[in-house]
Amino acid sequence: DTAVSQTPKYLVTQMGNDKSIKCEQNLGHDTMYWYKQDSKKFLKIMFSYNNKELIINETVPNRFSPKSPDKAHLNLHINSLELGDSAVYFCASSQWWGAGKPLGEKLFFGSGTQLSVL
């Protein structure tokens, strides 16, 4: 069983379209994340949710809207896609959030979604 699964793996779409990427984790973790990896391989946090509540939003445009129906799922919806949105999007999860949590709690990553906006 895949611990963190994202779908689709590849997404090719036209500028202006709306698309969604789904993420599910079966690890029982409380915290989930979306990271964006650009063409230069730089990884940057976009959002973090803890138990369905948004805790980090790193100045991401309003066109990006994460939705967490339950703590095992964190989906990413993108409106009015732009060329600059082309990237690999990674979902990740970890068990802990908050004071007293072990710093060594590693993130488990999904396999990534390659988004290409034409």
Place this chain on the structure above:
Amino acid sequence: AQKITQTQPGMFVQEKEAVTLDCTYDTSDPSYGLFWYKQPSSGEMIFLIYQGSYDQQNATEGRYSLNFQKARKSANLVISASQLGDSAMYFCAMSRAEAGNMLTFGGGTRLMVKP
């Protein structure tokens, strides 16, 4: 704000030799964690090793060891006896006590192992 710097965009190493990938960080937090992840060409992110800021000894995991020099704010990854399968992107990352388990990543180093 914290910052992670990997100054080597690309490196070559001969198979079976050891290689060191550099990572320096900048934070004013006393409590933080340092991670290394590997990203092969298939794209997945694979956790390699972790070092806590209060850990007295350098972390080791099989062929991976982390050369942690706190005063110099460096956390270099050492891979011993390189294998062809070690060819990949390697990312250093940091977590801070005040930011949950959110990881901030360096720009990565592409390692290529020569046969």
